Amino acid sequence: MRSTTPVIILAGRLGAGKTTLLNHVLRHAGDRRFGVIVNDFGAVNVDALMVARQVDGVVGIGNGCVCCATDSDGFEDSVTRLVRTGVDAVLVEASGIADPRSMIRRVVAMADPIVAYGGLVYVVDAATGDAVLPREVLAHARVADLLVVNKADLVDAGCVTSIGDRLVAVNATAPRVITAEGALDPALLVDAAARADVAGPEQLTLDALLRDAAGADRGGRAPIRHDYxxxxxxxxxxxxxxxxxxxxxxxxxxxxxxxxxxxxxxxxxxxxxxxxxxxxxxxxxxxxxxxxxxxxxxxxxxxxxxxxxxxxxxxxxxxxxxxxxxxxxxxxxxRYDPATVAAPGDASVGDVSAG
Structure with missing residues (x-):
């Protein structure tokens, strides 16, 4: 297991395509193992969740692990459990009405030495046709580490450009990805940890089935690739x-x-x-x-x-x-090493935000 596990927050307004993006990442994870925390039970297209009918429980899906957290009180506990399952990263799909800034603060403030903030991925719905973008979207985009302009296939190039200009105005440094159907490359989010090969035959896992199904849907073509x-x-x-x-x-x-x-x-x-x-x-x-x-x-x-x-x-x-x-x-x-002991008069050290 790696020394720390990034916790990545996936946010955006209702209908922006967060769940679609999450499902795409899971289907194209390759050798990466993801933990997932969702607010809405059954939102992720994983049959194990639908069968188990668990709430605030950990449901194994082969190479990954899904924890369905339905209330804010169980969030830290869910993260703590997931980062100890050997996953490469934990993806947190925020509710469409949640403030991602508060979720960032909760992750950064966690005392667990294994937990590391892995960034805010903010999904913007291009299909709204509103190139001005609501004030709420701009406020959340301002603190994003990765901006995803989704549903770009449903609008013309001029609309996508206008939305991009508005986003640059509030956050000029964050990478911006233009997607359709939430097709974000998981390699942009996290690397796969080195793992020993499995000796002998093994049962086909659910995440492998999902990837196989995705390949069949494309007529056997290679998985979608992106130019990061x-x-x-x-x-x-x-x-x-x-x-x-x-x-x-x-x-x-x-x-x-x-x-x-x-x-x-x-x-x-x-x-x-x-x-x-x-x-x-x-x-x-x-x-x-x-x-x-x-x-x-x-x-x-x-x-x-x-x-x-x-x-x-x-x-x-x-x-x-x-x-x-x-x-x-x-x-x-x-000062960014949690093991460092601050000398008298020093600022606190550890997982510090540059602000």
């Missing part, structure tokens, strides 16, 4: 930890998440730091150098849609400009 972008930077030697922190806190426009590790050399701390970041929210952990034997001392992978590649290259190139005698520069990254 990835920029990888590698270097030897030490980096400027303050520059790394700036990049993680303010990633290039269009970047959804950043992962990797860096080598820090200072009087205060010398060693390797592994991290993941979504929308400026960062999680870091100290790692022995031997954990990355055979790999470069510093590796960063930036993933997004419509990412500013030139800015990504420039930001990464600046990471090797090490400032001499910056004794406490490492604290700019160590």
């Amino acid at each position: 972008e990835q920029y990888t930077w590698e270097s030897a030697g030490a980096v400027n930890p303050r520059a790394v922190a700036r990049l993680l806190e303010r990633p290039p426009a269009g970047c959804y998440r950043i992962k990797g590790w860096v080598r820090v050399e200072s009087d205060f701390y010398a060693g390797s730091l592994e991290f993941s970041a979504v929308g400026g929210r960062i999680r870091a952990a100290r790692r022995p150098a031997r954990d990355h034997a055979g790999a470069a001392a510093n590796v960063l992978v930036l993933i997004g849609i419509g990412m500013d590649q030139a800015q990504a290259r420039a930001d990464c190139a600046a990471l090797t400009d090490v400032t001499a005698d910056d004794e406490f520069g490492a604290l700019s990254l160590l």
Whole structure:
């Protein structure tokens, strides 16, 4: 099991296509294992939920695990249980009337060391034909880490462009994906953890059946693929930890998440730091150098849609400009490590939001 499990919030107004997107992600998960928390019983197209008729219970679906939470009081408990089932990420489908900002606060505030905020995916309904977009949608889009303009096949290109312009006006840095039928690539959300191969025959799991059914619906064609972008930077030697922190806190426009590790050399701390970041929210952990034997001392992978590649290259190139005698520069990254003990007068450390 990975050291932390991202909890990804899926939000949008009623009818925007959240459940359709969720079902698409589950059908095209590949080797990824998702946990799912839904507010509306039976909303997810998974037969196990309909058969089990459980409420606030965990229902296994082969490679994944579904927890149907119908009240807010059970939310933290549901998340805590799911992150310990070996899933790669937990997807939380918010009610169409829920305020995603409050859900973000609840996830970020959880004390569970395994829980990591994995971003807000906000679905906008292009088919409303209202390029102005309601004030509520704009307010929620402003805090989104990934914007999905869904049902784009039902409107003309001019409407999609107008909606995009309105979204850029309130959130210029979040990646924006144009979709039909909620066709979002799961690879944009999370990586699959390495798992041992199963020896011998095994029962066909429900998630595999769903994927097979999806393939049959397309006449045996390959699964739908999407063009997300990835920029990888590698270097030897030490980096400027303050520059790394700036990049993680303010990633290039269009970047959804950043992962990797860096080598820090200072009087205060010398060693390797592994991290993941979504929308400026960062999680870091100290790692022995031997954990990355055979790999470069510093590796960063930036993933997004419509990412500013030139800015990504420039930001990464600046990471090797090490400032001499910056004794406490490492604290700019160590403060995102929950294991770091704050010195007197320091700000609290851990899973901190850049704001």
